[in-house]
Amino acid sequence: MSVRRVMPDIRSEAMEESRDFYALLGFEEVMNLGWVMTLASPTTPTAQVTFISQDRSAPVVPDLSVEVDDVDAAYAAVQASGAEIVHALRDEEWGVRRFFVRDPNGRVVNVLSHR
Template sequence: MTLADPERPEVQLSLMTHDETAPVVPIASIEVDDVDARYAAAKASGAEIVHELTDEPWGVRRFFVRDPSGYVVNVLSHR
């Protein structure tokens, strides 16, 4: 379920129990201006990519990365 303020739809809170295309459910999602640049930076840093950079059918481009504490974070941009 995604909750958003009608006057600021870019600010969202999504509650997830499963993910349609990824192997794990992320703890949080972060929208960025340039997901390709963030993906390149994550790869260059040696971070563990859990779900490769993907164009999803519901209009986002995203990847999942594991943070230093072991949590999986969804990094995305809307197309």
């Protein structure tokens, strides 16, 4: 299994203001579903930051997202470790397969693959 990208997830009620601010640093909006928005560098597309007002299908807003090439293998490894699964593995309507796990620091990590 390999990591494709890692991005911070920032809880926000100021989506437009965040987009405008991070545009000053060179980021561009690449995804916006209203409740979640991702900005990326146009020259380094894996350099991203996500803003979330709420999570549409999960009980909490994650602190960090990690995209992997095989989310099913990651889920099996995390389950076998005994780590706390916060949101079970599932396919989401916006085209990702994901789960949430709590890391040793108490942070919630969104682990995903695009379908």
